[in-house]
Amino acid sequence: MINYRARRYRCPKCHKTFMESNPFTVAGSRISLATVYNILEDLRKPNMTFRDVAERYHISQTTAAHVFDSFVSISRRPLPEYLLIDEVYAFKSAHSKYVCVLVDFETQNIVDVLPSRRKQTLMDYFFSIPLEERKNVKIVSFDMWETYRIVSKIMFPNAICATDHFHVKQEFGRKIDRVRIDVMNKYYSRKKYLEKKKEKTKTEKLELKEASKHYYALKKCNWMFFSNDNRIFDPNEKKIYNHTLEGYYNYYDILEFMVRHDSVLDLAYDLKYELDEFYSRSNEKNALKNIEELIISFRNSQIKEMMDFGNTLVKWKYEIVNSFVPANGRRISNGLIENRNKSIKLLKHSSNGYLNWHRFKTRIMYSLNKDSTYHLYPIKNKGDFTE
Structure with missing residues (x-):
């Protein structure tokens, strides 16, 4: 707290009066400029709210917002290259x-x-x-x-x-996840049907166990379809016993167990590999040729979701190719x-x-x-x- 008593001056000729300059605050304000600057520095952090700042400096929330409005004004920047x-x-x-x-x-x-x-x-x-x-x-x-x-x-x-590749792969992720869910629901339906049967043959009991394992893997390990974790692609990773799958598995084994027992999911995952390869081996010169080959693979897959994604690649073909044009290297x-x-x-x-x-x-x-x-x-x- 500063108890400041300002001097008032009077002109000896015209007799007009005026106050001396206040070095601590601006006109009409009861908080110091130092406090104002501290408020504005705190508001740089995205997680700081006007309420947090108001409580810290013992002012009202409205005052904190008004300080911001009064001292901060930012215009648009020039358009970049x-x-x-x-x-x-x-x-x-x-x-x-x-x-x-x-x-x-x-x-x-x-x-x-x-x-x-x-x-x-x-x-x-x-x-x-x-x-x-x-x-x-x-x-x-x-x-x-x-x-x-x-x-x-x-x-x-x-x-x-x-x-850019982020949004293309995001769109593909939605498609392959739809394929995964359809396959998972197929195992789930078969699992529920067999569970309701009172008398099961030996073959049906084995089928029920297998359907339960596949449903579990597709339900709990779906993240593997979208992850680039190197452990997923390394068959030599340490294996850990999985009680539901009743065996020793690493990430590579679980992914193989999910995709290789269903022809549709197997082909969809192979197409994911082709998409990854397209982005890893393409450049400004060969991207157009490579994407045309990729489109043929997706359109010939006979899987609705993959064919739809192939149509998306056709629609955005030139924009995808242009993403390989370097921006300052x-x-x-x-x-x-x-x-x-x-x-x-x-x-x-x-x-x-x-x-x-x-x-x-x-x-x-x-x-x-x-x-x-x-x-x-x-x-x-x-x-x-x-x-």
Whole structure:
């Protein structure tokens, strides 16, 4: 606490009075500038809420929010050469429940945040940016959302569109998981049918035991279909006794037990290997040839989910090929923006949501961009804050 008594001066000629400059606070405020700066530094952390800051510095929650609004104002950044676009479920409004995030692939900074991913919102936003600036964009990377492709082709005349491997494999993961569930349900139905039979033959008892084992493995070890853990692919890993499977197994053995006893799942998993190989051995020169061979494999599989994924590859073929075009020596990826989306969700969940869109957007830019800063004094035309 500082008990400060300001001097008042009077002009000997015109007799007007004025107060001396207060070095501790701004006009109309009861909290010191040092406290204001501490509040703003704490609000850099996405997990810190206005309530946490208010309790720490003995002010009201409204004052903490008003301090932030008065000292922090962040404009959009210039469009980068390599632009990442993605959405995140973070701010629900009457127009949309998704927030569209724009990220610079090179600097890893958030360029801007938009309240919707709808086509009209994106078109209006990019139209407000000068054409010369939009022409500087070389690559736009996004997931398989058709709106992004349409908008990118119209708004960025010199850019190529790319769909990175993260979202392609994510889409494939949904398809192969559907195959796994169908096979698991087949074993489950057979298991339930045999359990209801009062009298079982010796063959049926063995069949029931096998169906139970397969159902257990497909139910409990489904994560192996999506993991890149090296232990899954090493048959020489140490084996541990599994009571349900009644034998010694390592991860490799369990995966083989799941996929090799069903022809559909076996083929689907082999196609997963082909997809992984496509991304590991392809480059800017041979990607188009390799993806055409991959499409043939998926379309000839006779498995509905795999054939559907083959059609997806056809639809996004050129965007997938463009993802191999290097961005300053690196393959462009939306993995960075997924990390930013996680932080945005943390910011939202820790505060139980935001109602003020401008404050939410500013908080995102302020917390996630390391070089973002605040003003030393209240921003003009925003008004003073009081306790």
